[in-house]
Amino acid sequence: MTESTAKLEFGGKTLELKARSGSVGPDVIDISTLYRDTGAFTYDPGFTSTASCESEITFIDGDEGVLLHRGYPIDQLAEHSDFLEVCYLLLYGELPTKAQKDDFDYRVTRHTMVHEQMSRFFTGFRRDAHPMAVMCGVVGALSAFYHDSTDISDPHQRMVASIRLIAKMPTIAAMAYKYHIGQPFIYPKNELNFAANFLHMCFAVPCEEYKVNPVLARAMERIFILHADHEQNASTSTVRLAGSSGANPFACIAAGIACLWGPAHGGANEAALNMLSEIGHVDRIPEFIARAKDKNDPFRLMGFGHRVYKNYDPRAKIMHKTAHEVLGELGIKDDPMLDVAMELERIALTDEYFIEKKLYPNVDFYSGITLKALGFPTTMFTVLFAVARTVGWISQWKEMIEDPHQKIGRPRQLYTGHPQRDFIAIAKR
Numbered sequence: 129m130t131e132s133t134a135k136l137e138f139g140g141k142t143l144e145l146k147a148r149s150g151s152v153g154p155d156v157i158d159i160s161t162l163y164r165d166t167g168a169f170t171y172d173p174g175f176t177s178t179a180s181c182e183s184e185i186t187f188i189d190g191d192e193g194v195l196l197h198r199g200y201p202i203d204q205l206a207e208h209s210d211f212l213e214v215c216y217l218l219l220y221g222e223l224p225t226k227a228q229k230d231d232f233d234y235r236v237t238r239h240t241m242v243h244e245q246m247s248r249f250f251t252g253f254r255r256d257a258h259p260m261a262v263m264c265g266v267v268g269a270l271s272a273f274y275h276d277s278t279d280i281s282d283p284h285q286r287m288v289a290s291i292r293l294i295a296k297m298p299t300i301a302a303m304a305y306k307y308h309i310g311q312p313f314i315y316p317k318n319e320l321n322f323a324a325n326f327l328h329m330c331f332a333v334p335c336e337e338y339k340v341n342p343v344l345a346r347a348m349e350r351i352f353i354l355h356a357d358h359e360q361n362a363s364t365s366t367v368r369l370a371g372s373s374g375a376n377p378f379a380c381i382a383a384g385i386a387c388l389w390g391p392a393h394g395g396a397n398e399a400a401l402n403m404l405s406e407i408g409h410v411d412r413i414p415e416f417i418a419r420a421k422d423k424n425d426p427f428r429l430m431g432f433g434h435r436v437y438k439n440y441d442p443r444a445k446i447m448h449k450t451a452h453e454v455l456g457e458l459g460i461k462d463d464p465m466l467d468v469a470m471e472l473e474r475i476a477l478t479d480e481y482f483i484e485k486k487l488y489p490n491v492d493f494y495s496g497i498t499l500k501a502l503g504f505p506t507t508m509f510t511v512l513f514a515v516a517r518t519v520g521w522i523s524q525w526k527e528m529i530e531d532p533h534q535k536i537g538r539p540r541q542l543y544t545g546h547p548q549r550d551f552i553a554i555a556k557r
């Protein structure tokens with residue numbers, strides 16, 4: 129990594145700040161001594177120009193539409209890997225050998241059950257509770273059951289907690305779905321792989337054999353791979369900030385789930401499908417495009433735009449292909465939502481407003497069509513995103529905990545409130 133300097137003139141002083149280059153991507157200017165040397169803070173709400181950490185896990189080139197996990201392009205991983213292989217890569221930094229993969233699969237598979245008492249949490253929720261509300265509660269409650277893997281200073285416990293979270297998220301997600309629809313919970317089956325096991329827990333019923341469709345299971349694996357990690361996005365930054373205080377990993381992942389729920393982030397897949405069904409027909413697209421461009425209308429095209437990608441989200445391309453594969457396998461010839469989505473994309477990509485603001489479809493634009501075709505209700509879409517993103521969250525959390533320079537995250541502010549003033553008795557107000 130090369131170093132250079134940046135000069136800053138402020139308050140009659142000239143400061144020399146260290147600048148560092150990464151292996152690829154933008155350089156950073158180290159401002160950690162700025163407040164000490166100038167008494168001033170930097171100001172960057174939304175962190176549009178701020179690197180919060182150093183990381184070796186995921187790299188995004190927003191202009192080129194590139195996404196690398198430990199250097200491997202997302203399209204190659206989506207094509208050749210299964211989800212647990214990508215989990216291993218994110219956690220350990222290298223693709224596993226056959227022996228390492230078999231051992232990792234074995235360890236994850238044998239952590240897929242949850243403590244039997246956890247099933248009692250669900251009955252406290254209304255059946256129509258949003259499954260993301262259930263996930264926030266039940267995943268946070270994992271820390272009440274696994275005291276033997278909450279000591280974050282112990283590398284063994286950190287890895288056990290990581291494996292437990294990767295393994296149990298699909299089980300808890302499937303339980304949330306089954307509770308939502310009033311069906312009995314289905315236990316994991318160790319002979320099934322990650323995605324097939326998840327589909328079986330969601331769609332099997334005790335009364336008959338459920339055969340997982342291998343084409344749909346492969347599509348589900350690919351969808352999990354596409355959502356596994358994405359650099360310092362809002363929910364990952366939430367997990368890092370929660371973890372920086374020393375909170376246990378289960379609580380940190382529950383915080384990540386809460387942040388992911390927002391429609392500007394992981395909730396966009398649910399919002400995008402709801403938008404497509406509200407549009408309903410290609411004839412109504414111009415009306416919604418106009419609303420998206422209207423400064424006075426808070427409406428935005430869900431599944432479009434991205435803080436980093438100013439080009440096509442590489443995951444959206446793969447998701448689009450997966451949507452066609454799944455619809456084809458299920459014999460769904462003309463899904464009106466897909467027609468609306470493709471026409472909306474065509475119009476948006478030729479519209480001056482979207483071109484000028486570099487708004488392209490993101491990972492959430494086509495995922496909803498695929499997940500709906502797989503049989504999930506829209507309320508489960510962000511839950512599936514959370515199942516996949518757990519490995520990214522926990523890998524980033526682990527990297528932060530193992531960083532010798534790590535300290536609690538505590539941003540400052542620009543204060544624009546009242547200067548000090550004295551209390552006034554109520555009789556005098």
Ligand code: SDX
Nearest residue numbers: 358361392393394396420428429430431432433434435485
């Ligand atoms: C995810 O960060 C990640 O990596 C997230 C994620 C991951 O894997 O973790 O990739 C997953 O969250 C994908 C994004 C899903 N969200 C949506 O699809 C919701 C719709 N998109 C927008 O809300 C928005 O694009 C964001 C939140 C995604 C990004 O917002 P930014 O970076 O803060 O950009 P911005 O809001 O400042 O927008 C820039 C301009 C604005 O216009 P001006 O104020 O400059 O005139 O573009 C406009 C916005 O009004 N704009 C849109 C738009 N998105 C941005 N206009 C219409 N429709 C949109 N979708």
